[in-house]
Amino acid sequence: MKQYLARIFQACTVAIAALHGIQGAQSPGERSRIEQLVVMIRGPMGGAETIGAGIIFGVSTESDRLYIATANHVVRRGTMEAQKLQVQFRWLPGDPVTATLLTHRDASLDLAVLAITGLERIRVRPERPPFAFDQLGDTTSIGRGNPVYPLGYPHGDPWIKPVTAAPIAHASVDSITFQTSFLSAGYSGGALLNGQFELIGMVRRDEPPNGEAANIDRIVEKLTQWGYPVELSRAPSPPPDGPCARARIVSPAGSKDRQGANDFPVANEVAIAWEPPDCPMVVQSYQHDNPVPVLNQNDVRSGTRVRIGEPNSGRTEIKIWGGADKPADAIWAYVAADTRACSIELREPKEGAHVGAEAEISGTATIPPSTYLWVLLHKRGVAVWWPQGQGHANIEGRDWYVNVTFADPAPAVFEIKALVVDEPANRTLENWYREGETTGRYPGMHLPPVVEGCSPVQIRVIKAN
Secondary structure (H helix, E strand, O other), rough: OOOHHHHHHHHHHHHHHHHHHOOOOOOOHHHHHHHHHHEEEEEOOOEEEEEEEHHHHEEEEOEEEEEEEEHHHHHEOEOOOOOEEEOOOOOOOOOOEEEEEEEEEOOOEEEEEEEEEEEOOOOOOOOOHHHOOEEEHHHHHHHOOEEEEEEOOOOOOOOOOOOOOEEEEEOOEEEEEEOOOOOOOOOOEEEEOOOOOOOOEEEEEOOOOOOEEEEHHHHHHHHHHOOOOOOOOOOOOOOOOOOHHOOOOEOOOOOOOHHHHOOOOOOOEEEEEEEEEOOOOEEEEOOOOOOOOOOOOOOEOOOEEEEEOOOEEEEEEEEEEEOOOOOHHOOOOEEEOOOOOOOEEEEEEEOOOOOOOEEEEEEEEEOOOOOEEEEEEEOOOOOOOOOOOOOOOOOEEEEEEEEOOOOOOOOOEEEEEEEOOOOOHHHHHHHHHHHHHHHHHOOOOOOOOOOOOOEHHHHEEEOOO
């Protein structure tokens, strides 16, 4: 009899675990990372209690706020609004925090926004938050039959995700419908995850046998239209092997220190280049710690044009990476988006191209009056440079061309730099040419000072035999 009861108890335990989604298959690391980004929500509304979940999507140091997206029906019913909403963070167990329901809402997406004021109070340091924003999955690759998991607050049980994946019944650019019997009130507003536990949707219907989520891309678009600091981005690819793991930005020139960004003004759209150039990377630009816009693809190539920001919009951080383990201090460059400044672009040859003894360098430029565009080169590792083209480049419209010579007879790697100088520096460069014509000697020289607000650009080429 005791053995029989024990078997019944064991079976009931397994059934309860499945009903409430107690985890078994996923690793703790996979679960905890996404769980940090999902919050639990509860509060009184219309004489009853409402429960649901939400997704952290941004932080603003200017307003000292953290922002959360949730399903509108979790916090509003008709004209009624939830009062004294309490939010539970994964990293603050047992310490709920009062949230403010903001005015923005979207009926078609079933979207609402909450805010928590006081970042220090909830232990959020913007430079090192207790959660990661780079957890968006690829919604363009999902389809019928693909596995998904809802993550939410069913029956008031926090951070519950079913053990068994639910198959997608239908996926579109707007919504994702999935089939599961393990749904109940409390999942709404929470995350819908793909098979890699990446965020692909926000649950907005939690009644079995069919659940529904708004496509996370539409959520991000709407939040961005409303002007919120949206920081969600695509999940990084696995770390690259070999030389790609040591990729570095070579253009545009920038500062390694945020405070030095204003010393490197650039146009609002520039071509970003890195070395080695044949490594596919992820590129992202940020302003005030917010992506502008999301260019977050795993196959971006060196030379891709990146939108840095709106004209005169201030400091911008450019990031490239090939995986989650790329050290942050090796992948950032800080510049300032400022179209009032001049802009230079090297179009040909491409970064890493093979060249002969001579080559034509071409590009586009916009430079201030009474300034001059020069092209210089040297063999990599040599401290001095040699001016090219027998004078400054002539800019026709925005196009310019300069012929250069690679004097070293042996194969070598050369670096080519285009920069803008003022009148005194231009005279110095012209005098260097005149003295060379007289003496027959063209010694290397240190780079001249550049015009403030004009960032030099540089590429690397390989001279063949």
